[in-house]
Amino acid sequence: MAYDRNNIFAKILRGEIPCKKVYEDEFTFAFHDINPQAPTHVLAVPKGEYVSWVDFSASAPPELIVGFVRGVGKLAKQLGLEDAGFRILTNHGADGEQTVPHIHLHLFGGKRLGAMLVK
Numbered sequence: 001m002a003y004d005r006n007n008i009f010a011k012i013l014r015g016e017i018p019c020k021k022v023y024e025d026e027f028t029f030a031f032h033d034i035n036p037q038a039p040t041h042v043l044a045v046p047k048g049e050y051v052s053w054v055d056f057s058a059s060a061p062p063e064l065i066v067g068f069v070r071g072v073g074k075l076a077k078q079l080g081l082e083d084a085g086f087r088i089l090t091n092h093g094a095d096g097e098q099t100v101p102h103i104h105l106h107l108f109g110g111k112r113l114g115a116m117l118v119k
């Protein structure tokens with residue numbers, strides 16, 4: 001799938017749509033999910049035009065992949081979730097229920113999160 005530069009997270013990254021930013025570095029941008037599923041629900045996106053996990057992992061330059069992974073770790077720490085715990089999740093494609101075609105990680109925390117999947 002080709003990258004759609006008009007997707008909502010691309011617009012947020014370009015500052016065209018407001019968001020509640022919680023973290024930013026050279027590689028990573030993170031903001032509160034508009035429809036939170038946990039007391040803390042933050043979305044982290046790498047600063048690059050990648051549709052999905054497969055696209056990002058295959059095509060992004062190594063410094064962006066490393067920088068993003070490190071950025072998400074710093075984000076979790078900044079949110080105060082390191083000790084209590086948290087969950088990172090990414091949805092890929094239709095079966096994964098991905099709705100925004102810009103690779104993003106969900107970071108959940110702030111309570112015991114329960115089972116991995118609701119059946």
Ligand code: 5GP
Pocket residue numbers: 008019020031032033034035036043090091097098099100101
């Ligand atoms: P996906 O289902 O693609 O993994 O997750 C997309 C997430 O983006 C959803 O949790 C949804 O609530 C969130 N979302 C969709 N539109 C917006 C928006 O305009 N602003 C913010 N902050 N979150 C959004």
